[in-house]
Amino acid sequence: MADEVILLNYWPSMFGTRTMIALAEKNIKFDYREQDLFNKSSILLEMNPVHKKIPVLIHNGKPICESLIQVEYIDEAWPGKNPLLPSDPYQRAQAKFWGDFVDKKVYGPTRLIWGPKGEEQEAGAKEFIEMLKTLESELGDKVYFGGETFGYVDIALIGFYSWFDVLEKFGNFSIELECPKLIAWAKRCVKRESVAKSLPVSEEITKFVPELRKKIGIE
Amino acid sequence: MADEVILLNYWPSMFGTRTMIALAEKNIKFDYREQDLFNKSSILLEMNPVHKKIPVLIHNGKPICESLIQVEYIDEAWPGKNPLLPSDPYQRAQAKFWGDFVDKKVYGPTRLIWGPKGEEQEAGAKEFIEMLKTLESELGDKVYFGGETFGYVDIALIGFYSWFDVLEKFGNFSIELECPKLIAWAKRCVKRESVAKSLPVSEEITKFVPELRKKIGIE
Numbered sequence: 001m002a003d004e005v006i007l008l009n010y011w012p013s014m015f016g017t018r019t020m021i022a023l024a025e026k027n028i029k030f031d032y033r034e035q036d037l038f039n040k041s042s043i044l045l046e047m048n049p050v051h052k053k054i055p056v057l058i059h060n061g062k063p064i065c066e067s068l069i070q071v072e073y074i075d076e077a078w079p080g081k082n083p084l085l086p087s088d089p090y091q092r093a094q095a096k097f098w099g100d101f102v103d104k105k106v107y108g109p110t111r112l113i114w115g116p117k118g119e120e121q122e123a124g125a126k127e128f129i130e131m132l133k134t135l136e137s138e139l140g141d142k143v144y145f146g147g148e149t150f151g152y153v154d155i156a157l158i159g160f161y162s163w164f165d166v167l168e169k170f171g172n173f174s175i176e177l178e179c180p181k182l183i184a185w186a187k188r189c190v191k192r193e194s195v196a197k198s199l200p201v202s203e204e205i206t207k208f209v210p211e212l213r214k215k216i217g218i219e
Numbered sequence: 220m221a222d223e224v225i226l227l228n229y230w231p232s233m234f235g236t237r238t239m240i241a242l243a244e245k246n247i248k249f250d251y252r253e254q255d256l257f258n259k260s261s262i263l264l265e266m267n268p269v270h271k272k273i274p275v276l277i278h279n280g281k282p283i284c285e286s287l288i289q290v291e292y293i294d295e296a297w298p299g300k301n302p303l304l305p306s307d308p309y310q311r312a313q314a315k316f317w318g319d320f321v322d323k324k325v326y327g328p329t330r331l332i333w334g335p336k337g338e339e340q341e342a343g344a345k346e347f348i349e350m351l352k353t354l355e356s357e358l359g360d361k362v363y364f365g366g367e368t369f370g371y372v373d374i375a376l377i378g379f380y381s382w383f384d385v386l387e388k389f390g391n392f393s394i395e396l397e398c399p400k401l402i403a404w405a406k407r408c409v410k411r412e413s414v415a416k417s418l419p420v421s422e423e424i425t426k427f428v429p430e431l432r433k434k435i436g437i438e
Contacts, residue, residue: 050320050353064312066319076308089295093283100285101269134269 014159015067016055024194125171224249233378234286235274243413344390
């Protein structure tokens with residue numbers, strides 16, 4: 001029996017992008033189902049009753065929630081092609097540490113940057129750049145975060161790249177000036193087919209964010 | 220060469236408790252080094268320069284940070300005795316989901332409950348009980364979260380048990396009345412030697428929290 005793989009997602013999500021890239025790296029076909037987060041579908045509520053959030057990966061009827069857990073799951077369920085995590089336990093732990101860092105330290109500031117203007121926005125911009133510099137320092141002169149091979153940490157972070165333009169506009173900074181090596185890394189990543197076909201288009205995110213601000217009543 | 224295992228911890232931590240239990244389950248001897256979080260040691264700053272937090276597990280000189288990542292690492296680095304995570308990818312993903320749930324949804328409300336009194340405290344108490352009920356519903360009639368075998372999700376949650384008394388006192392609720400099955404589960408867990416010898420003593424946490432409130436200037 002062929003695998004049935006469904007992804008519930010919302011196109012601008014840097015989290016859903018991770019899961020799409022991981023599936024593409026493994027060459028897994030999936031049924032993409034766009035979700036309306038302002039009017040949640042019964043399938044989303046049924047498949048992720050705890051958090052009620054996208055992305056949800058549904059494999060042969062069974063849901064997996066939380067994007068980094070999905071990436072690990074994809075790597076374990078389809079272990080052959082393009083391993084996403086290293087096999088060495090210590091290297092695995094380091095990859096998970098940096099994936100967790102992106103979730104805990106990078107996402108929060110992005111919300112402040114495009115959120116209500118003022119002090120919070122400035123603090124968010126400062127924090128965001130600082131966190132990117134920490135990541136750039138971890139990247140160092142490597143091709144990808146894991147070394148020569150594209151993998152878990154790259155997948156965890158690259159979804160934010162589509163948001164860089166709009167964050168620069170709202171935050172009044174240049175990421176390339178602050179973190180040139182990180183931008184060079186992002187440009188390497190988007191040359192991969194799995195990334196190129198999964199990332200939201202920057203210009204569309206830049207149009208989307210002001211609309212979102214209106215929709216949630218902060219503009 | 221024998222493994223050198225060091226744990227940097229602070230005794231009341233529900234996170235450090237996880238790592239201690241996982242090490243005990245694998246029967247790994249370790250050098251416990253108590254840390255002063257108000258005057259951080261050079262070893263802590265060197266071993267966890269990003270978050271500067273305990274617990275830090277140091278295995279043959281190499282640090283692993285973040286308690287759930289440590290538990291996974293311990294399971295992978297010492298795979299023989301007492302597996303902590305299931306081997307099936309889907310079951311592994313489910314275990315990671317609930318471990319992540321504890322970190323994202325249970326810890327925050329506990330800070331509100333013993334923090335400054337007022338509206339936030341009430342909201343924290345309500346949220347905390349609701350999250351415990353979600354966990355109790357996931358536990359259902361199983362012996363442990365993973366079924367018949369003590370493992371990852373049990374380890375993720377049981378460290379909070381030592382804090383239940385003080386949370387009940389500050390939050391003015393009875394966890395046993397609200398979640399009797401969860402309390403029965405906790406009592407089963409503490410019968411395990413690995414848990415009994417790793418958990419902080421409830422009475423000491425109850426003495427510690429008012430002191431901590433004074434120290435951080437909220438009493």
